Amino acid sequence: MxxxxxxxxxxxxxxxxxxxxxxxxxxxxxxxxxxxxxxxxxxxxxxxxxxxxxxxxxxxxxxxxxxxxxxxxxxxxxxxxxxxxxxxxxxxxxxxxxxxxxxxxxxxxxxxxxxxxxxxxxxxxxxxxxxxxxxxxxxxxxxxxxxxxxxxxxxxxxxxxxxxxxxxxxxxxxxxxxxxxxxxxxxxxxxxxxxxxxxxxxxxxxxxxxxxxxxxxxxxxxxxxxxxxxxSFIGTPSMNLIDGQLSRSDAGWHFTSPGLTLPVPALRDSAKAGDACLGVRPEHVHLGHGDLQAKVQLVEQTGHENIVVLDVAGGNRLTGRTPSSQVPQMSEAINYRIDSDQVHVFGPGDTGARLNADG
Ligand SMILES: Nc1ncnc2c1ncn2[C@@H]1O[C@H](COP(=O)(O)OP(=O)(O)O)[C@@H](O)[C@H]1O
Ligand SMILES: [Mg+2]
Missing domain, CATH: 3.40.50.300 (P-loop containing nucleotide triphosphate hydrolases)
Structure with missing residues:
Protein backbone atom coordinates (compact mmCIF):
# COMPACT_ATOMS: atom_id res chain seq x y z
CA MET A 1 0.00 0.00 0.00
CA SER A 232 -20.22 28.81 -0.89
CA PHE A 233 -19.28 25.47 -2.46
CA ILE A 234 -20.01 23.17 0.49
CA GLY A 235 -23.56 22.56 1.73
CA THR A 236 -27.06 22.66 0.19
CA PRO A 237 -28.83 24.99 0.28
CA SER A 238 -25.66 27.02 0.24
CA MET A 239 -24.49 29.28 2.98
CA ASN A 240 -25.99 32.78 2.98
CA LEU A 241 -23.23 35.25 2.10
CA ILE A 242 -23.90 38.91 2.72
CA ASP A 243 -21.54 41.74 1.86
CA GLY A 244 -21.19 44.51 4.41
CA GLN A 245 -18.93 46.19 6.90
CA LEU A 246 -17.08 45.01 9.94
CA SER A 247 -16.67 47.41 12.84
CA ARG A 248 -15.33 47.20 16.35
CA SER A 249 -16.66 48.77 19.52
CA ASP A 250 -16.08 48.15 23.24
CA ALA A 251 -18.70 45.41 23.01
CA GLY A 252 -16.69 43.53 20.36
CA TRP A 253 -16.99 43.05 16.59
CA HIS A 254 -20.16 43.88 14.70
CA PHE A 255 -21.25 43.21 11.15
CA THR A 256 -23.47 45.72 9.36
CA SER A 257 -25.28 45.53 6.05
CA PRO A 258 -28.37 47.50 4.99
CA GLY A 259 -31.19 46.36 7.29
CA LEU A 260 -28.96 44.10 9.35
CA THR A 261 -26.65 44.66 12.30
CA LEU A 262 -25.31 41.69 14.17
CA PRO A 263 -22.68 40.93 16.79
CA VAL A 264 -20.19 38.34 15.54
CA PRO A 265 -18.02 35.81 17.40
CA ALA A 266 -14.40 36.46 18.36
CA LEU A 267 -12.20 37.19 15.33
CA ARG A 268 -8.51 36.69 14.68
CA ASP A 269 -6.01 39.41 15.43
CA SER A 270 -5.61 39.94 11.69
CA ALA A 271 -9.27 41.01 11.31
CA LYS A 272 -9.66 44.64 10.25
CA ALA A 273 -12.62 47.00 10.26
CA GLY A 274 -14.01 47.61 6.76
CA ASP A 275 -15.40 45.51 3.91
CA ALA A 276 -16.25 41.95 4.89
CA CYS A 277 -18.70 39.17 4.18
CA LEU A 278 -21.03 37.49 6.66
CA GLY A 279 -21.70 33.76 6.23
CA VAL A 280 -24.77 32.13 7.77
CA ARG A 281 -25.83 28.53 7.20
CA PRO A 282 -29.59 28.19 6.53
CA GLU A 283 -29.96 26.08 9.69
CA HIS A 284 -28.83 29.08 11.72
CA VAL A 285 -31.59 31.35 10.42
CA HIS A 286 -34.48 30.68 12.80
CA LEU A 287 -37.95 31.65 11.62
CA GLY A 288 -41.11 32.61 13.50
CA HIS A 289 -39.48 34.41 16.41
CA GLY A 290 -36.71 36.92 17.05
CA ASP A 291 -36.54 40.66 16.61
CA LEU A 292 -35.56 40.86 12.94
CA GLN A 293 -38.25 41.23 10.26
CA ALA A 294 -38.45 39.87 6.74
CA LYS A 295 -40.92 39.00 4.02
CA VAL A 296 -41.27 35.42 2.83
CA GLN A 297 -40.24 35.30 -0.82
CA LEU A 298 -40.32 31.57 -1.52
CA VAL A 299 -41.13 28.32 0.29
CA GLU A 300 -39.85 24.99 -1.01
CA GLN A 301 -41.33 21.97 0.74
CA THR A 302 -38.89 19.10 0.38
CA GLY A 303 -40.87 16.67 2.54
CA HIS A 304 -38.99 16.49 5.78
CA GLU A 305 -38.25 20.23 5.92
CA ASN A 306 -38.95 23.51 4.16
CA ILE A 307 -36.42 25.77 2.52
CA VAL A 308 -37.57 29.36 2.99
CA VAL A 309 -36.16 32.36 1.13
CA LEU A 310 -36.59 35.68 2.92
CA ASP A 311 -36.43 39.22 1.60
CA VAL A 312 -34.79 41.21 4.34
CA ALA A 313 -34.56 44.97 4.54
CA GLY A 314 -31.98 46.58 2.28
CA GLY A 315 -32.41 44.15 -0.61
CA ASN A 316 -30.58 41.23 1.00
CA ARG A 317 -31.93 37.70 0.76
CA LEU A 318 -31.55 34.98 3.35
CA THR A 319 -32.34 31.29 3.09
CA GLY A 320 -33.56 29.47 6.19
CA ARG A 321 -34.95 26.04 6.99
CA THR A 322 -38.07 25.15 8.95
CA PRO A 323 -39.40 21.76 10.06
CA SER A 324 -42.08 20.30 7.77
CA SER A 325 -44.78 21.24 10.31
CA GLN A 326 -43.90 24.95 10.07
CA VAL A 327 -44.89 26.19 6.60
CA PRO A 328 -44.67 29.98 6.24
CA GLN A 329 -47.04 31.65 3.74
CA MET A 330 -45.69 33.36 0.63
CA SER A 331 -45.43 37.15 1.11
CA GLU A 332 -46.02 36.75 4.84
CA ALA A 333 -44.19 39.18 7.13
CA ILE A 334 -42.19 37.04 9.51
CA ASN A 335 -39.89 37.51 12.45
CA TYR A 336 -36.56 35.80 12.45
CA ARG A 337 -33.33 35.52 14.33
CA ILE A 338 -29.77 34.68 13.31
CA ASP A 339 -27.74 32.49 15.60
CA SER A 340 -24.89 34.98 15.92
CA ASP A 341 -22.63 32.48 17.70
CA GLN A 342 -22.70 30.37 14.55
CA VAL A 343 -21.91 32.96 11.88
CA HIS A 344 -18.75 33.13 9.81
CA VAL A 345 -16.90 36.27 8.83
CA PHE A 346 -14.83 36.39 5.67
CA GLY A 347 -12.48 38.97 4.27
CA PRO A 348 -13.57 40.71 1.05
CA GLY A 349 -13.39 38.99 -2.33
CA ASP A 350 -14.03 35.46 -3.57
CA THR A 351 -11.15 33.93 -1.67
CA GLY A 352 -11.43 36.23 1.35
CA ALA A 353 -10.14 34.16 4.29
CA ARG A 354 -12.33 33.18 7.22
CA LEU A 355 -11.58 35.51 10.11
CA ASN A 356 -13.22 33.67 13.02
CA ALA A 357 -10.81 33.06 15.89
CA ASP A 358 -11.75 29.34 16.07
CA GLY A 359 -10.13 28.67 12.67
N1 LIG B 1 -4.65 19.21 -22.93
C1 LIG B 1 -4.99 20.45 -22.57
N2 LIG B 1 -4.63 21.52 -23.30
C2 LIG B 1 -4.97 22.78 -22.95
N3 LIG B 1 -5.70 23.07 -21.86
C3 LIG B 1 -6.12 22.06 -21.11
C4 LIG B 1 -5.80 20.69 -21.40
N4 LIG B 1 -6.36 19.89 -20.45
C5 LIG B 1 -6.98 20.73 -19.59
N5 LIG B 1 -6.85 22.00 -19.98
C6 LIG B 1 -7.38 23.19 -19.28
O1 LIG B 1 -6.96 23.16 -17.94
C7 LIG B 1 -8.00 23.54 -17.06
C8 LIG B 1 -8.27 22.46 -16.06
O2 LIG B 1 -8.86 21.37 -16.74
P1 LIG B 1 -9.31 20.06 -15.98
O3 LIG B 1 -8.20 19.57 -15.15
O4 LIG B 1 -9.88 19.13 -17.00
O5 LIG B 1 -10.47 20.62 -15.05
P2 LIG B 1 -11.59 19.84 -14.20
O6 LIG B 1 -11.33 18.38 -14.28
O7 LIG B 1 -11.46 20.40 -12.83
O8 LIG B 1 -12.90 20.22 -14.82
C9 LIG B 1 -9.19 23.88 -17.94
O9 LIG B 1 -9.24 25.26 -18.15
C10 LIG B 1 -8.89 23.15 -19.22
O10 LIG B 1 -9.49 23.80 -20.31
MG1 LIG C 1 -12.58 16.84 -15.02
Missing amino acids: AGVTFSRVRKEFAGFLAVEGLDLTIEEGEFVSLLGPSGCGKTTTLRMLAGLEFPTSGEIRIGDRLVNDVPPGQRDIAMVFQSYALYPHMTVGRNMEYPLKKRGLPKAERKAKVAKAADMLQLTELLDRKPSQLSGGQQQRVALGRALVRDPQVFLLDEPLSNLDAKLRGYMRAELVELHARLGRTMVYVTHDQLEAMTMSNRIAIMLAGDLQQFAPPQEVYRRPANRFVA
Whole structure:
Protein backbone atom coordinates (compact mmCIF):
# COMPACT_ATOMS: atom_id res chain seq x y z
CA MET A 1 0.00 0.00 0.00
CA ALA A 2 1.06 3.57 -0.58
CA GLY A 3 0.05 7.14 -0.09
CA VAL A 4 0.55 9.94 -2.58
CA THR A 5 2.49 13.20 -2.35
CA PHE A 6 2.34 16.21 -4.62
CA SER A 7 5.14 18.71 -3.96
CA ARG A 8 4.92 22.14 -5.60
CA VAL A 9 3.29 20.60 -8.67
CA ARG A 10 2.53 22.99 -11.50
CA LYS A 11 0.95 22.23 -14.84
CA GLU A 12 0.89 24.65 -17.74
CA PHE A 13 -0.80 24.02 -21.08
CA ALA A 14 0.70 26.37 -23.68
CA GLY A 15 0.96 29.24 -21.24
CA PHE A 16 -2.33 28.44 -19.45
CA LEU A 17 -1.81 27.59 -15.81
CA ALA A 18 -4.08 24.59 -15.03
CA VAL A 19 -2.56 23.61 -11.66
CA GLU A 20 -0.63 25.99 -9.47
CA GLY A 21 2.02 24.96 -6.92
CA LEU A 22 0.04 22.04 -5.52
CA ASP A 23 1.21 20.63 -2.18
CA LEU A 24 -0.88 17.68 -1.06
CA THR A 25 -0.10 14.62 1.01
CA ILE A 26 -2.58 11.76 0.85
CA GLU A 27 -2.07 9.11 3.52
CA GLU A 28 -1.88 5.43 2.79
CA GLY A 29 -5.40 3.96 2.72
CA GLU A 30 -7.07 7.34 2.67
CA PHE A 31 -10.10 8.25 0.54
CA VAL A 32 -9.46 11.77 -0.73
CA SER A 33 -11.74 13.75 -3.03
CA LEU A 34 -10.53 16.49 -5.33
CA LEU A 35 -13.52 18.81 -5.41
CA GLY A 36 -14.16 22.00 -7.33
CA PRO A 37 -16.05 23.58 -10.21
CA SER A 38 -15.51 22.53 -13.81
CA GLY A 39 -12.11 23.60 -15.15
CA CYS A 40 -10.42 24.00 -11.76
CA GLY A 41 -7.74 21.40 -12.53
CA LYS A 42 -9.07 18.22 -10.90
CA THR A 43 -8.71 15.93 -13.91
CA THR A 44 -5.31 17.39 -14.76
CA THR A 45 -4.15 16.61 -11.21
CA LEU A 46 -5.45 13.05 -11.44
CA ARG A 47 -3.96 12.53 -14.90
CA MET A 48 -0.56 13.69 -13.64
CA LEU A 49 -0.82 11.11 -10.87
CA ALA A 50 -1.77 8.48 -13.45
CA GLY A 51 1.15 9.43 -15.71
CA LEU A 52 -1.13 10.56 -18.54
CA GLU A 53 0.10 14.15 -18.18
CA PHE A 54 3.49 15.35 -17.00
CA PRO A 55 3.94 18.18 -14.51
CA THR A 56 5.65 21.30 -15.81
CA SER A 57 7.50 21.36 -12.51
CA GLY A 58 7.30 19.80 -9.06
CA GLU A 59 7.40 16.23 -7.80
CA ILE A 60 4.83 13.45 -7.51
CA ARG A 61 5.44 10.46 -5.28
CA ILE A 62 3.51 7.23 -4.85
CA GLY A 63 4.68 5.90 -1.52
CA ASP A 64 8.37 6.86 -1.38
CA ARG A 65 8.85 6.48 -5.09
CA LEU A 66 9.29 9.55 -7.28
CA VAL A 67 7.07 8.80 -10.30
CA ASN A 68 7.56 11.89 -12.47
CA ASP A 69 9.29 9.82 -15.13
CA VAL A 70 7.55 6.49 -14.53
CA PRO A 71 5.20 5.43 -17.37
CA PRO A 72 1.51 4.83 -16.43
CA GLY A 73 1.79 1.04 -16.69
CA GLN A 74 4.51 0.91 -14.06
CA ARG A 75 2.90 3.14 -11.44
CA ASP A 76 0.77 0.43 -9.86
CA ILE A 77 -2.39 2.50 -10.12
CA ALA A 78 -5.77 1.86 -11.75
CA MET A 79 -7.99 4.56 -13.11
CA VAL A 80 -11.77 4.59 -13.55
CA PHE A 81 -13.09 7.13 -16.03
CA GLN A 82 -16.42 8.91 -16.19
CA SER A 83 -17.01 7.40 -19.64
CA TYR A 84 -16.41 3.81 -18.33
CA ALA A 85 -14.19 3.16 -21.42
CA LEU A 86 -15.29 -0.47 -21.76
CA TYR A 87 -14.48 -2.46 -24.89
CA PRO A 88 -17.88 -2.91 -26.60
CA HIS A 89 -16.96 -6.12 -28.42
CA MET A 90 -15.76 -7.93 -25.29
CA THR A 91 -17.93 -9.56 -22.64
CA VAL A 92 -17.93 -8.25 -19.09
CA GLY A 93 -15.60 -11.06 -18.07
CA ARG A 94 -13.17 -10.34 -20.91
CA ASN A 95 -13.25 -6.61 -20.15
CA MET A 96 -12.30 -7.30 -16.55
CA GLU A 97 -9.68 -9.84 -17.52
CA TYR A 98 -8.02 -7.62 -20.10
CA PRO A 99 -5.56 -5.69 -17.88
CA LEU A 100 -4.39 -8.99 -16.38
CA LYS A 101 -3.91 -10.55 -19.79
CA LYS A 102 -1.88 -7.54 -20.86
CA ARG A 103 0.33 -8.12 -17.85
CA GLY A 104 0.82 -11.73 -18.89
CA LEU A 105 -0.82 -13.43 -15.92
CA PRO A 106 -1.60 -17.13 -16.38
CA LYS A 107 -5.19 -17.98 -17.28
CA ALA A 108 -6.14 -19.72 -14.02
CA GLU A 109 -4.96 -16.76 -11.98
CA ARG A 110 -6.83 -14.35 -14.25
CA LYS A 111 -10.06 -16.31 -13.88
CA ALA A 112 -9.73 -16.40 -10.10
CA LYS A 113 -9.15 -12.67 -9.82
CA VAL A 114 -12.05 -11.84 -12.14
CA ALA A 115 -14.34 -14.18 -10.19
CA LYS A 116 -13.38 -12.55 -6.92
CA ALA A 117 -13.91 -9.00 -8.18
CA ALA A 118 -17.18 -10.00 -9.87
CA ASP A 119 -18.40 -11.47 -6.62
CA MET A 120 -17.49 -8.33 -4.71
CA LEU A 121 -19.33 -6.11 -7.18
CA GLN A 122 -22.28 -8.47 -7.80
CA LEU A 123 -21.32 -8.95 -11.43
CA THR A 124 -21.10 -12.74 -11.44
CA GLU A 125 -24.41 -13.17 -13.29
CA LEU A 126 -23.37 -10.66 -15.93
CA LEU A 127 -19.92 -11.97 -16.89
CA ASP A 128 -21.05 -13.27 -20.31
CA ARG A 129 -22.93 -10.14 -21.35
CA LYS A 130 -21.65 -7.39 -23.61
CA PRO A 131 -21.50 -3.80 -22.23
CA SER A 132 -24.42 -2.79 -24.52
CA GLN A 133 -26.61 -5.28 -22.64
CA LEU A 134 -25.99 -3.54 -19.30
CA SER A 135 -27.49 -0.53 -17.56
CA GLY A 136 -25.34 2.53 -16.86
CA GLY A 137 -24.87 1.50 -13.25
CA GLN A 138 -23.82 -2.01 -14.26
CA GLN A 139 -21.35 -0.66 -16.81
CA GLN A 140 -19.87 1.56 -14.10
CA ARG A 141 -19.47 -1.48 -11.86
CA VAL A 142 -17.64 -3.33 -14.66
CA ALA A 143 -15.27 -0.35 -15.03
CA LEU A 144 -14.68 -0.54 -11.29
CA GLY A 145 -14.20 -4.30 -11.53
CA ARG A 146 -11.56 -3.84 -14.18
CA ALA A 147 -9.66 -1.55 -11.79
CA LEU A 148 -10.23 -3.92 -8.88
CA VAL A 149 -8.72 -7.02 -10.52
CA ARG A 150 -5.41 -5.22 -10.83
CA ASP A 151 -5.23 -4.79 -7.07
CA PRO A 152 -3.33 -1.52 -7.44
CA GLN A 153 -1.63 0.53 -4.74
CA VAL A 154 -3.82 3.51 -5.59
CA PHE A 155 -7.25 3.80 -7.21
CA LEU A 156 -7.93 6.91 -9.27
CA LEU A 157 -11.54 7.73 -10.05
CA ASP A 158 -12.61 10.63 -12.27
CA GLU A 159 -16.28 11.54 -11.77
CA PRO A 160 -17.26 7.87 -12.00
CA LEU A 161 -20.89 8.45 -10.98
CA SER A 162 -21.79 11.52 -12.98
CA ASN A 163 -23.52 9.61 -15.79
CA LEU A 164 -25.87 7.83 -13.39
CA ASP A 165 -29.29 8.97 -12.27
CA ALA A 166 -29.67 10.44 -8.78
CA LYS A 167 -30.96 7.29 -7.11
CA LEU A 168 -28.26 5.06 -8.51
CA ARG A 169 -25.63 7.64 -7.63
CA GLY A 170 -26.72 7.48 -4.01
CA TYR A 171 -26.54 3.70 -4.09
CA MET A 172 -23.10 3.64 -5.74
CA ARG A 173 -21.78 6.17 -3.21
CA ALA A 174 -22.57 3.72 -0.46
CA GLU A 175 -21.04 0.85 -2.47
CA LEU A 176 -17.81 2.77 -2.99
CA VAL A 177 -17.55 3.63 0.69
CA GLU A 178 -18.01 -0.04 1.52
CA LEU A 179 -15.48 -1.09 -1.09
CA HIS A 180 -12.93 1.35 0.28
CA ALA A 181 -13.50 0.05 3.81
CA ARG A 182 -13.04 -3.53 2.60
CA LEU A 183 -9.95 -2.93 0.49
CA GLY A 184 -8.33 -0.28 2.68
CA ARG A 185 -6.60 1.08 -0.42
CA THR A 186 -5.70 4.67 -1.18
CA MET A 187 -8.40 6.21 -3.36
CA VAL A 188 -8.27 9.57 -5.10
CA TYR A 189 -11.69 10.60 -6.29
CA VAL A 190 -12.43 13.55 -8.58
CA THR A 191 -15.86 15.16 -8.39
CA HIS A 192 -17.63 18.51 -8.78
CA ASP A 193 -20.44 17.21 -6.54
CA GLN A 194 -19.99 18.42 -2.97
CA LEU A 195 -22.40 15.79 -1.65
CA GLU A 196 -20.27 12.97 -3.06
CA ALA A 197 -17.15 14.49 -1.56
CA MET A 198 -18.84 15.10 1.80
CA THR A 199 -20.31 11.62 2.13
CA MET A 200 -17.41 9.51 0.89
CA SER A 201 -14.12 11.15 1.81
CA ASN A 202 -11.75 11.01 4.71
CA ARG A 203 -10.51 14.38 3.51
CA ILE A 204 -11.54 16.78 0.76
CA ALA A 205 -9.14 18.87 -1.32
CA ILE A 206 -11.09 21.86 -2.63
CA MET A 207 -9.70 23.56 -5.71
CA LEU A 208 -10.45 26.79 -7.50
CA ALA A 209 -8.72 27.89 -10.71
CA GLY A 210 -5.83 25.45 -10.25
CA ASP A 211 -5.29 26.50 -6.67
CA LEU A 212 -5.87 24.36 -3.57
CA GLN A 213 -8.19 26.24 -1.18
CA GLN A 214 -8.50 23.82 1.73
CA PHE A 215 -7.62 20.22 2.53
CA ALA A 216 -9.52 18.88 5.52
CA PRO A 217 -12.10 16.30 6.68
CA PRO A 218 -15.71 16.91 5.53
CA GLN A 219 -16.99 18.19 8.87
CA GLU A 220 -14.07 20.59 9.18
CA VAL A 221 -14.67 21.97 5.71
CA TYR A 222 -18.34 22.41 6.60
CA ARG A 223 -17.84 23.98 10.02
CA ARG A 224 -14.71 25.98 9.36
CA PRO A 225 -14.49 26.73 5.62
CA ALA A 226 -11.12 28.35 4.92
CA ASN A 227 -12.60 31.10 2.79
CA ARG A 228 -15.72 32.42 1.15
CA PHE A 229 -15.35 30.23 -1.92
CA VAL A 230 -15.20 27.02 0.13
CA ALA A 231 -18.12 28.25 2.22
CA SER A 232 -20.22 28.81 -0.89
CA PHE A 233 -19.28 25.47 -2.46
CA ILE A 234 -20.01 23.17 0.49
CA GLY A 235 -23.56 22.56 1.73
CA THR A 236 -27.06 22.66 0.19
CA PRO A 237 -28.83 24.99 0.28
CA SER A 238 -25.66 27.02 0.24
CA MET A 239 -24.49 29.28 2.98
CA ASN A 240 -25.99 32.78 2.98
CA LEU A 241 -23.23 35.25 2.10
CA ILE A 242 -23.90 38.91 2.72
CA ASP A 243 -21.54 41.74 1.86
CA GLY A 244 -21.19 44.51 4.41
CA GLN A 245 -18.93 46.19 6.90
CA LEU A 246 -17.08 45.01 9.94
CA SER A 247 -16.67 47.41 12.84
CA ARG A 248 -15.33 47.20 16.35
CA SER A 249 -16.66 48.77 19.52
CA ASP A 250 -16.08 48.15 23.24
CA ALA A 251 -18.70 45.41 23.01
CA GLY A 252 -16.69 43.53 20.36
CA TRP A 253 -16.99 43.05 16.59
CA HIS A 254 -20.16 43.88 14.70
CA PHE A 255 -21.25 43.21 11.15
CA THR A 256 -23.47 45.72 9.36
CA SER A 257 -25.28 45.53 6.05
CA PRO A 258 -28.37 47.50 4.99
CA GLY A 259 -31.19 46.36 7.29
CA LEU A 260 -28.96 44.10 9.35
CA THR A 261 -26.65 44.66 12.30
CA LEU A 262 -25.31 41.69 14.17
CA PRO A 263 -22.68 40.93 16.79
CA VAL A 264 -20.19 38.34 15.54
CA PRO A 265 -18.02 35.81 17.40
CA ALA A 266 -14.40 36.46 18.36
CA LEU A 267 -12.20 37.19 15.33
CA ARG A 268 -8.51 36.69 14.68
CA ASP A 269 -6.01 39.41 15.43
CA SER A 270 -5.61 39.94 11.69
CA ALA A 271 -9.27 41.01 11.31
CA LYS A 272 -9.66 44.64 10.25
CA ALA A 273 -12.62 47.00 10.26
CA GLY A 274 -14.01 47.61 6.76
CA ASP A 275 -15.40 45.51 3.91
CA ALA A 276 -16.25 41.95 4.89
CA CYS A 277 -18.70 39.17 4.18
CA LEU A 278 -21.03 37.49 6.66
CA GLY A 279 -21.70 33.76 6.23
CA VAL A 280 -24.77 32.13 7.77
CA ARG A 281 -25.83 28.53 7.20
CA PRO A 282 -29.59 28.19 6.53
CA GLU A 283 -29.96 26.08 9.69
CA HIS A 284 -28.83 29.08 11.72
CA VAL A 285 -31.59 31.35 10.42
CA HIS A 286 -34.48 30.68 12.80
CA LEU A 287 -37.95 31.65 11.62
CA GLY A 288 -41.11 32.61 13.50
CA HIS A 289 -39.48 34.41 16.41
CA GLY A 290 -36.71 36.92 17.05
CA ASP A 291 -36.54 40.66 16.61
CA LEU A 292 -35.56 40.86 12.94
CA GLN A 293 -38.25 41.23 10.26
CA ALA A 294 -38.45 39.87 6.74
CA LYS A 295 -40.92 39.00 4.02
CA VAL A 296 -41.27 35.42 2.83
CA GLN A 297 -40.24 35.30 -0.82
CA LEU A 298 -40.32 31.57 -1.52
CA VAL A 299 -41.13 28.32 0.29
CA GLU A 300 -39.85 24.99 -1.01
CA GLN A 301 -41.33 21.97 0.74
CA THR A 302 -38.89 19.10 0.38
CA GLY A 303 -40.87 16.67 2.54
CA HIS A 304 -38.99 16.49 5.78
CA GLU A 305 -38.25 20.23 5.92
CA ASN A 306 -38.95 23.51 4.16
CA ILE A 307 -36.42 25.77 2.52
CA VAL A 308 -37.57 29.36 2.99
CA VAL A 309 -36.16 32.36 1.13
CA LEU A 310 -36.59 35.68 2.92
CA ASP A 311 -36.43 39.22 1.60
CA VAL A 312 -34.79 41.21 4.34
CA ALA A 313 -34.56 44.97 4.54
CA GLY A 314 -31.98 46.58 2.28
CA GLY A 315 -32.41 44.15 -0.61
CA ASN A 316 -30.58 41.23 1.00
CA ARG A 317 -31.93 37.70 0.76
CA LEU A 318 -31.55 34.98 3.35
CA THR A 319 -32.34 31.29 3.09
CA GLY A 320 -33.56 29.47 6.19
CA ARG A 321 -34.95 26.04 6.99
CA THR A 322 -38.07 25.15 8.95
CA PRO A 323 -39.40 21.76 10.06
CA SER A 324 -42.08 20.30 7.77
CA SER A 325 -44.78 21.24 10.31
CA GLN A 326 -43.90 24.95 10.07
CA VAL A 327 -44.89 26.19 6.60
CA PRO A 328 -44.67 29.98 6.24
CA GLN A 329 -47.04 31.65 3.74
CA MET A 330 -45.69 33.36 0.63
CA SER A 331 -45.43 37.15 1.11
CA GLU A 332 -46.02 36.75 4.84
CA ALA A 333 -44.19 39.18 7.13
CA ILE A 334 -42.19 37.04 9.51
CA ASN A 335 -39.89 37.51 12.45
CA TYR A 336 -36.56 35.80 12.45
CA ARG A 337 -33.33 35.52 14.33
CA ILE A 338 -29.77 34.68 13.31
CA ASP A 339 -27.74 32.49 15.60
CA SER A 340 -24.89 34.98 15.92
CA ASP A 341 -22.63 32.48 17.70
CA GLN A 342 -22.70 30.37 14.55
CA VAL A 343 -21.91 32.96 11.88
CA HIS A 344 -18.75 33.13 9.81
CA VAL A 345 -16.90 36.27 8.83
CA PHE A 346 -14.83 36.39 5.67
CA GLY A 347 -12.48 38.97 4.27
CA PRO A 348 -13.57 40.71 1.05
CA GLY A 349 -13.39 38.99 -2.33
CA ASP A 350 -14.03 35.46 -3.57
CA THR A 351 -11.15 33.93 -1.67
CA GLY A 352 -11.43 36.23 1.35
CA ALA A 353 -10.14 34.16 4.29
CA ARG A 354 -12.33 33.18 7.22
CA LEU A 355 -11.58 35.51 10.11
CA ASN A 356 -13.22 33.67 13.02
CA ALA A 357 -10.81 33.06 15.89
CA ASP A 358 -11.75 29.34 16.07
CA GLY A 359 -10.13 28.67 12.67
N1 LIG B 1 -4.65 19.21 -22.93
C1 LIG B 1 -4.99 20.45 -22.57
N2 LIG B 1 -4.63 21.52 -23.30
C2 LIG B 1 -4.97 22.78 -22.95
N3 LIG B 1 -5.70 23.07 -21.86
C3 LIG B 1 -6.12 22.06 -21.11
C4 LIG B 1 -5.80 20.69 -21.40
N4 LIG B 1 -6.36 19.89 -20.45
C5 LIG B 1 -6.98 20.73 -19.59
N5 LIG B 1 -6.85 22.00 -19.98
C6 LIG B 1 -7.38 23.19 -19.28
O1 LIG B 1 -6.96 23.16 -17.94
C7 LIG B 1 -8.00 23.54 -17.06
C8 LIG B 1 -8.27 22.46 -16.06
O2 LIG B 1 -8.86 21.37 -16.74
P1 LIG B 1 -9.31 20.06 -15.98
O3 LIG B 1 -8.20 19.57 -15.15
O4 LIG B 1 -9.88 19.13 -17.00
O5 LIG B 1 -10.47 20.62 -15.05
P2 LIG B 1 -11.59 19.84 -14.20
O6 LIG B 1 -11.33 18.38 -14.28
O7 LIG B 1 -11.46 20.40 -12.83
O8 LIG B 1 -12.90 20.22 -14.82
C9 LIG B 1 -9.19 23.88 -17.94
O9 LIG B 1 -9.24 25.26 -18.15
C10 LIG B 1 -8.89 23.15 -19.22
O10 LIG B 1 -9.49 23.80 -20.31
MG1 LIG C 1 -12.58 16.84 -15.02
